[in-house]
Amino acid sequence: MRTIGHFIGGKEVEGKSGRFADVFEPMTGEVKAKVALATKAEMRAAVENAAAAQPAWGATNPQRRARVLMKFLELVQRDYDKLAELLAREHGKTIPDAKGDIQRGLEVAEFATGIPHLMKGEYTEGAGPGIDIYSMRQPLGVVAGITPFNFPAMIPMWKFAPAIACGNAFILKPSERDPGVPMALAALMLEAGLPPGILNVVNGDKEAVDAILDDPDIKAVGFVGSSPIAQYIYERAAQTGKRAQCFGGAKNHAIIMPDADMDQTVDALIGAGYGSAGERCMAISVAVPVGKATADKLMEKLIPRVESLKIGPSTDPTADYGPLVTKDALERVKNYVEIGVQEGATLAVDGRGFKMQGYENGFYLGGCLFDNVTKDMRIYKEEIFGPVLSVVRAHDYAEALALPSDHDYGNGVAIFTRDGDAARDFAAKVNVGMVGINVPIPVPIAYYTFGGWKKSGFGDLNQHGPDSVRFYTKTKTVTSRWPSGVKEGAEFSIPLMK
Missing domain, CATH: 3.40.605.10 (Aldehyde Dehydrogenase; Chain A, domain 1)
Known part of the structure; x- marks a missing residue:
């Protein structure tokens, strides 16, 4: 070894x-x-x-x-x-x-x-x-x-x-x-x-x-x-x-406005929420649809996509994501899923029973999706760091803006909309360090700076x-001055740059 x-x-x-x-x-x-x-x-x-x-x-x-x-x-x-x-x-x-x-x-x-x-x-x-x-x-x-x-x-x-x-x-x-x-x-x-x-x-x-x-x-x-x-x-x-x-840590929100392109939004959530088994500080872990119709439409499209995620060994080029890093990490995420169930959230997709054929001892977890999560729940407050996405339904834009702004974490956030005015207002007002507009993981390019706010x-x-x-x-x-420019006599006051 x-x-x-x-x-x-x-x-x-x-x-x-x-x-x-x-x-x-x-x-x-x-x-x-x-x-x-x-x-x-x-x-x-x-x-x-x-x-x-x-x-x-x-x-x-x-x-x-x-x-x-x-x-x-x-x-x-x-x-x-x-x-x-x-x-x-x-x-x-x-x-x-x-x-x-x-x-x-x-x-x-x-x-x-x-x-x-x-x-x-x-x-x-x-x-x-x-x-x-x-x-x-x-x-x-x-x-x-x-x-x-x-x-x-x-x-x-x-x-x-x-x-x-x-x-x-x-x-x-x-x-x-x-x-x-x-x-x-x-x-x-x-x-x-x-x-x-x-x-x-x-x-x-x-x-x-x-x-x-x-x-x-x-x-x-x-x-x-x-x-x-x-x-x-x-x-x-x-x-x-x-x-x-x-x-x-982080608890990155994605705000989904009623006018968002829902197919593109779901693609973004799937990649940003479940890529790398959710072990990213910039992973989207909370989706916030604005309005009941938006939420229902989102869940209708999200559930089959999460159910069809392909989990595989790290060497499988067709896998959407691989295992978690250790058994302890796997058990920690499973425990959070159980906490979410006990707290009353709706577990729309339960990936805890996933087993990888031929890799039964690997640290795999299927995608998990919660609906009807509320801001008082631990699965909303705490960082899970696994392939778990929580949907928190917001009645209106003001409520959606307040969720990431009031959260203890302030790493990244995204908004999905076709409305430039809403996007501009959101980027200016949200209390988070990095903002994506129709970009799910807003990691800045190298010549900009990366950093979150709050905790x-x-x-x-x-x-x-x-x-x-x-x-x-x-x-x-x-501050330099050479002899040719020096006046004779001592100066007792702070020199003035006149």
Whole structure:
């Protein structure tokens, strides 16, 4: 059985803790590897390695740093199929979905190749008599990212690509559930010309996370995961003086107006609600039809589509989605379905009895669809993170607008309508960070920024786009005046830029 250690100082090293976690193949339910769980001392060794390597990398001019990322893009394309299969086997998502995971990460790496322009400061000549002012962006030093299981390629690249482009050294603590792809990406960065020590991958659990948060040499930390852990990391990072951007859970609504194209809307809900077995922070988990006629029409079309979803092994190119990541995740989602039944919601489609022939031990769940869900129910309030869609019927537009606006989570939301005025009003008023108009999963393109509101996001700077450069750099402002412009005599008041 394969044993996965850590990637420190430009090479894979064995774990020394004696503690390991199982890495499953979700489609079969078999343990395929053991991943080492780092100690605080192992994390410290990675940080010391990164701190020693960072000054030279930070002093490397930005266009040369960009060339490393350009080469990395080539190498990932070369190994695309191999990486996608590894990702699918460890996570459970289908290979086409795994390729999308990789591609959306690469788009942020592509954005980061523009770092020579992105890091440019400002300059004002003659701000005062003989005085010029300019600013410069400089790297923070050693920074870290703690990334989730559901996007083991995309989110690590969202974190390390801009951070490294800015001149930082990076410590990546990926999910212990599917560590293979993050380890492979680190090796490709080294092959692309990244100096050893600039990207380190340390596998682990809470002990490794706390070691990151308490290490004085780590200046910033980014996190994606559940909201309680996001809040914990944000608060503990703040206590130790670190910058933090922490993104948590979601309960993404889709508002269906009476004038929406219902066939296109159902297509969107099926893909956004059940793709990747619902294990996406941007999955649509709540559909809100406006008016009884809209709701009845929606359910009439949704039920047969959910019943006909094709669930299959990750290697089946025709499958709509594959298994969940672990047995614990499967049981958690099944438990939520039972809670919904007990709370009085109508279980229109029950996928709990699904079994995959030939893969009976895999972590599969058929699509589940609830109707008549109300906002006081747990299945509405809490993130389920599985192939479960809840329909909450709204009497009018005002009620529909209030549902996502008042919810504890504020990651993404969508509205389906042909009415431009309604769409414009909704986009302006809804209290959610990312909005789709006839777009079910409104993940912004790489040169915009990604981030939710309320309990979906902690910190004032988002992921990728210009915010990533702001997060991974500090601004220094220089005010200069040369002797020829200096008056004789001391000045005792604050200089005025007259």
